[in-house]
Amino acid sequence: MYQEAADPVIQGLDEPCPSSTCQNHVATTMLTATRQSLSDHTIGKDPQAVRTGQRQNRGMRTRLGCLSHKSDSYNDFTAILLDKPNRALKRLSTEEATRWADSFDSLLSHKYGVAAFRAFLKTEFSEENLEFWLACEEFKKTRSTTKLASKAHRIFEEFIDVQAPREVNIDFQTREVTRNNVQEPSLSCFDQAQGKVHSLMEKDSYPRFLRSKIYTDLLTQTQRRLS
Numbered sequence: 001m002y003q004e005a006a007d008p009v010i011q012g013l014d015e016p017c018p019s020s021t022c023q024n025h026v027a028t029t030m031l032t033a034t035r036q037s038l039s040d041h042t043i044g045k046d047p048q049a050v051r052t053g054q055r056q057n058r059g060m061r062t063r064l065g066c067l068s069h070k071s072d073s074y075n076d077f078t079a080i081l082l083d084k085p086n087r088a089l090k091r092l093s094t095e096e097a098t099r100w101a102d103s104f105d106s107l108l109s110h111k112y113g114v115a116a117f118r119a120f121l122k123t124e125f126s127e128e129n130l131e132f133w134l135a136c137e138e139f140k141k142t143r144s145t146t147k148l149a150s151k152a153h154r155i156f157e158e159f160i161d162v163q164a165p166r167e168v169n170i171d172f173q174t175r176e177v178t179r180n181n182v183q184e185p186s187l188s189c190f191d192q193a194q195g196k197v198h199s200l201m202e203k204d205s206y207p208r209f210l211r212s213k214i215y216t217d218l219l220t221q222t223q224r225r226l227s
Contacts, residue, residue: 094222101210104202108133116218120209128166129197129205132159136194140187152185160193170196 092112100107100116107113114130121127135155142148159168160178170178174193181189209215 092218092222094219097215097219097222100215104198104206107206107209116214117206117209120212120214121205123212123214124205124208126205128159129168129201131166132168133194133197133201135159136190139190142187148185148187152182152189155190156182168193168197169200 096110096112100110100113107117114134118127118130121130132155135158139151139155142151156164156178158164159166160170160175161167162175170193174196178190178193
């Protein structure tokens with residue numbers, strides 16, 4: 001993920017913040033400042049500058065949304081499941097949760113595995129990698145040729161373009177190849193970028209997830225249910 005220029009408001013996050021109330025206050029202050037900055041810079045600017053400012057503002061909102069929820073805990077995982085937490089846990093067996101450690105693809109093939117991994121990535125402020133990978137998987141299911149181009153451009157602007165709101169960490173060559181692919185989109189136009197992001201998560205985030213409190217707590221909870 002790209003590094004933004006230093007900003008007095010953002011630098012304030014480096015100061016200790018002992019309570020969730022304090023974190024919420026910082027998040028609110030930052031969002032207000034960002035909105036004001038966008039408004040101030042919109043006046044008199046050309047459309048391209050306005051669009052750039054809007055992308056940066058959306059990216060800031062994405063990061064701020066994680067600020068008050070940043071914790072490496074089992075409760076974070078259960079809070080984001082589509083089902084009620086207790087019902088979800090009853091459906092998740094220890095064997096299923098243990099299988100997530102067999103391979104990264106095993107984790108991604110299970111809906112609760114994806115939910116747990118997303119919760120972990122949020123603690124590292126890197127959930128955009130998973131969101132991009134999932135967006136590509138959904139994109140490949142597109143059957144309408146009229147929708148293919150609009151979906152491709154939306155994914156590119158959201159995750160691939162320079163200073164995109166949720167820019168993923170890929171090399172320049174892959175970004176440019178993808179940019180060209182999107183000009184004449186096909187179901188495989190994101191394959192190279194998706195492969196790079198998959199490899200990054202598999203080698204970097206996935207091993208840390210298996211050692212995380214989210215995963216170990218989840219295993220403990222499923223085992224307790226059997227005892």
